[in-house]
Amino acid sequence: MELEELVSAAGGEVVGSVIQTLAQWNPATLIGSGKVDEIKQMVQESQATLVVMDHQLSGVQARNLETGIGCKILDRNQLILDIFALRAQTYEGKLQVELAQMLDQLPRMIDAWMGSLSRLGGGIGTRGPGETALENDRRRIRDRVSLIKKKLEGVRKNRAQHRSSRRRHEIPSFALIGYTNSGKSSILNRLTGAQTLAKNQVFATLDPTTRKVFLPEGPPAVVTDTVGFIRKLPTQLIEAFKATLEESAEADVLLHVVDLSSPNMNRQIEVVEQLMKEFQWEDKKLIHVFNKVDVAPLERQFQVRHYPRVFVSALTGQGLDQLKKMMAEAVNEMQTDIELYFPKQQEYKIYDLSRETKIVRKESATEGTICYAQMTPALINRWKDYLVK
Numbered sequence: 001m002e003l004e005e006l007v008s009a010a011g012g013e014v015v016g017s018v019i020q021t022l023a024q025w026n027p028a029t030l031i032g033s034g035k036v037d038e039i040k041q042m043v044q045e046s047q048a049t050l051v052v053m054d055h056q057l058s059g060v061q062a063r064n065l066e067t068g069i070g071c072k073i074l075d076r077n078q079l080i081l082d083i084f085a086l087r088a089q090t091y092e093g094k095l096q097v098e099l100a101q102m103l104d105q106l107p108r109m110i111d112a113w114m115g116s117l118s119r120l121g122g123g124i125g126t127r128g129p130g131e132t133a134l135e136n137d138r139r140r141i142r143d144r145v146s147l148i149k150k151k152l153e154g155v156r157k158n159r160a161q162h163r164s165s166r167r168r169h170e171i172p173s174f175a176l177i178g179y180t181n182s183g184k185s186s187i188l189n190r191l192t193g194a195q196t197l198a199k200n201q202v203f204a205t206l207d208p209t210t211r212k213v214f215l216p217e218g219p220p221a222v223v224t225d226t227v228g229f230i231r232k233l234p235t236q237l238i239e240a241f242k243a244t245l246e247e248s249a250e251a252d253v254l255l256h257v258v259d260l261s262s263p264n265m266n267r268q269i270e271v272v273e274q275l276m277k278e279f280q281w282e283d284k285k286l287i288h289v290f291n292k293v294d295v296a297p298l299e300r301q302f303q304v305r306h307y308p309r310v311f312v313s314a315l316t317g318q319g320l321d322q323l324k325k326m327m328a329e330a331v332n333e334m335q336t337d338i339e340l341y342f343p344k345q346q347e348y349k350i351y352d353l354s355r356e357t358k359i360v361r362k363e364s365a366t367e368g369t370i371c372y373a374q375m376t377p378a379l380i381n382r383w384k385d386y387l388v389k
Helices: 002-009 033-046 059-069 076-087 091-109 133-168 184-192 235-240 242-249 265-278 320-332 349-356 377-382
Strands: 050-053 072-075 173-178 209-213 221-225 253-259 285-291 309-311 336-343 359-365 368-375
Touching (some): 002 076, 033 059, 050 076, 072 076, 076 091, 076 235, 091 235, 133 242, 173 184, 184 209, 235 242, 253 265, 253 320, 285 320, 336 349, 349 359, 349 368
Parallel strands (some): 050 072, 173 221, 173 253
Antiparallel strands (some): 336 368, 359 368
């Protein structure tokens, strides 16, 4: 069960679980009152210290459940944010997690009397009994949120600068996207020889990592590893991780990594496709990368209906060459065929050209060599002196 995986990733040990199907939610406690008593009994018997609900709770519901069950209550969003806080390593990652936690906290703090004692202005008509402790806390959180947003805006501009530099040099870019724990970081390491952290656990990657990849008979490109998706992804996370998600939004080609061995494979693909629709990425060039082919049941491959696709194993390296070939083809589709002429005394330049792009064929001329090559607009500009007019 996914919630159990999340609890383990947060460092907890699952001692029991219970499921309830309801026609409608109980506004006071989300679940039925009988179920609250049943969970209370389970908590006492197992001496559990925490109960996690696989749903979002309001502040009132969480408080009522804590009173009824007698131990700390977390909802799905808080658990995911807790894992993110545990994993955040970089300055940007920590800022993003703090922002997401604050945005999650704000609505939980709002009580029935919000605004009734608020007197924050100065001068005539604003004097009064002053703000309560709760309002004071809320105001501090709002101030902190706007400060973090300002800092993250700086990070966003920095990223945009790097991207525009890559665009200026016409470096093709790929972004690895997919459900959490589908093996994106392992594939990045295999493709680029990077040493990024790759673990068999949900949300091992928070910060985007960009590395250079050398494709067969193609120009150098970059691959970015990004944060994984999950069903019911908290909206606060999407808001906080905008700078990170832009890395995927700006990529030339998306590599959708799917865990072929997961029993919930089709559901996970749906979740990612739904989020792609939400982020308006449907028009992007897409390659489906079905990972963990070494441990997946063989019949699973015949159930796949997605194209273009490639079956790989980041663990054994199977299918990686095929993936690189598909990536090179995707890059080549972005290029045009160009004719260049090199006089005899400058034929040594052909070697430099071959390092930058694919030379389709060469023909000897009386006083030099004619080359037919595939080039991006930036390369054409760089080699304009040799273009056949």
